[in-house]
Amino acid sequence: MKIKYLGTGAAEGIPAIFCECDICEEAKRLGGKNIRTRSQALIDGKILIDFPPDSFYHMIEHQVNLSNIQYLLITHEHSDHLYLGDLEMRKKPFAHFKTYEKPLTVFAHGESYRIIKEYVEKHKLAETRRVLVQEIQPNIWFNIEDYEIMPLRANHPSAKTPVMYLIKHKDKVMLYAHDTSYFLDESFSILTDNNIVLDLISLDCTSALLKNYRGTHMSLDVNLALLEHLRELRIITDKTTVVVNHFSHNGLANYDTLVEVTKPYGIIVSYDGLEVAF
Numbered sequence: 296m297k298i299k300y301l302g303t304g305a306a307e308g309i310p311a312i313f314c315e316c317d318i319c320e321e322a323k324r325l326g327g328k329n330i331r332t333r334s335q336a337l338i339d340g341k342i343l344i345d346f347p348p349d350s351f352y353h354m355i356e357h358q359v360n361l362s363n364i365q366y367l368l369i370t371h372e373h374s375d376h377l378y379l380g381d382l383e384m385r386k387k388p389f390a391h392f393k394t395y396e397k398p399l400t401v402f403a404h405g406e407s408y409r410i411i412k413e414y415v416e417k418h419k420l421a422e423t424r425r426v427l428v429q430e431i432q433p434n435i436w437f438n439i440e441d442y443e444i445m446p447l448r449a450n451h452p453s454a455k456t457p458v459m460y461l462i463k464h465k466d467k468v469m470l471y472a473h474d475t476s477y478f479l480d481e482s483f484s485i486l487t488d489n490n491i492v493l494d495l496i497s498l499d500c501t502s503a504l505l506k507n508y509r510g511t512h513m514s515l516d517v518n519l520a521l522l523e524h525l526r527e528l529r530i531i532t533d534k535t536t537v538v539v540n541h542f543s544h545n546g547l548a549n550y551d552t553l554v555e556v557t558k559p560y561g562i563i564v565s566y567d568g569l570e571v572a573f
């Protein structure tokens with residue numbers, strides 16, 4: 296499997312849209328991997344995770360043919376993960392398809408499902424088969440082609456019904472865990488009950504260098520504690536690829552500092568455009 300990180304920032308991005316803090320000023324000065332657009336990922340060039348306002352820019356910058364993408368997983372309703380306004384751009388006359396009318400199916404749970412369904416109905420996106428929406432439930436597997444996917448409840452109290460995604464393809468399995476704090480107890484039992492041994496885990500590290508941050512996101516030290524527990528439960532092993540992602544300027548570190556502090560743990564620090572094959 297392959298995950299491509301199209302965007303790796305938190306809601307406000309780095310540099311944050313209206314910010315003059317030292318981290319943002321440094322990011323502006325250094326550019327490159329320090330610039331983080333809002334989080335979005337693409338699995339095997341086929342399954343898109345989340346739909347931030349930067350999807351338009353990701354389409355250009357990373358040459359993603361969004362008209363060909365037929366599957367979109369939504370983690371939760373926050374605007375950096377679900378920017379509804381651009382979904383309408385898939386209808387006529389905003390979008391023309393060369394071959395056939397490929398619908399984009401959006402998979403979502405709870406509040407995200409409710410607001411997407413309302414939007415899709417309002418703009419007649421389903422009846423023109425431009426955007427379809429499918430409701431999914433936490434802890435229940437569903438299929439996209441030969442991928443098996445299970446949403447797990449995320450610990451992200453600022454959203455109503457946030458989920459993380461467990462994605463299995465052939466003999467590989469990954470967990471996309473954004474946005475979330477330290478996992479809920481039920482997640483550990485679901486992972487062990489399903490005999491999951493992760494090949495890749497992508498962890499929320501919004502609050503990077505803060506100490507013991509367990510609000511709606513995680514700091515790096517909480518990531519390390521979580522990884523330790525997952526290792527004890529044999530959900531991860533020495534072979535698991537660990538990526539930390541979804542950074543905010545309030546985590547007080549730009550890319551080079553993050554690489555330095557994570558080096559002893561063999562953790563990959565995400566950046567916009569990073570591709571990880573596993």
Ligand SMILES: [Zn+2]
Binds near residue numbers: 305306334373474
């Ligand atoms: Zn977010």
Ligand SMILES: [Zn+2]
Binds near residue numbers: 320545
């Ligand atoms: Zn800032």
Ligand SMILES: [Zn+2]
Binds near residue numbers: 373
């Ligand atoms: Zn969020």
